[in-house]
Amino acid sequence: MSGILISSGRQTEFIIKQELNVKVILVMAMTADGVIAHNSDEPVDWTGKADKQYFVQITRQAGAMIMGSKTFDTLGKTLPGRKNIVMTRDKTRKSHGRNLVFTDKAPEQILKDLEAEGFDTVILIGGSLVNTLFMERSLVDEIHVTIVPKLFGTGLGLFNSAMDRELELVDLRKMDQGSFLIIYRVVPV
Secondary structure (H helix, E strand, C coil): CCEEEEEECCEEEEEEHHHCCCEEEEEEEEECCCCCECCCCCCCCCCCHHHHHHHHHHHHHHCEEEEEHHHHHHHCCCCCCCEEEEECCCCCCCCCCCCEEEECCCHHHHHHHHHHCCCCEEEECCCHHHHHHHHHCCCCCEEEEEEECCCCCCCECCCCCCCCCCEEEEEEEECHHHCEEEEEEECCC
């Protein structure tokens, strides 16, 4: 049985991966050349209507989403109808109400807290650093990627470090304006 050692403040605990019963779905849009944004300050306003509708539908259905602080800043606001969890090391950022939480907790602890609140699915919406943190810890169950018919040439990738993971195709859907939604299951290691 594998486990992950996490430390949060003065308390250290060992969480067995199998004990986490929260499904994590990474949802991203990318260009045909695999870029999610020109840079970390760019809002994702280039994906098309069907992708935006899918994003709203899946994040509202899950009820909770996790993102990095730069992703939150590009959104410009708390998205209504779901819990917005923002991973940050900036202690000056303060949570406002129940639907906006700034945290410096480890990914495993965030998921454990969400499970205790009754969530069984959470949507991971980036950016590449946060995606990498969850993927390296084998916490991502599915990846939903919208491929948009654009080329950026350079920019941010889905992850910010090398990955070597097997994926299993679950579904492929044609969307509007030549875009495709690809749903993969992450094969457990």
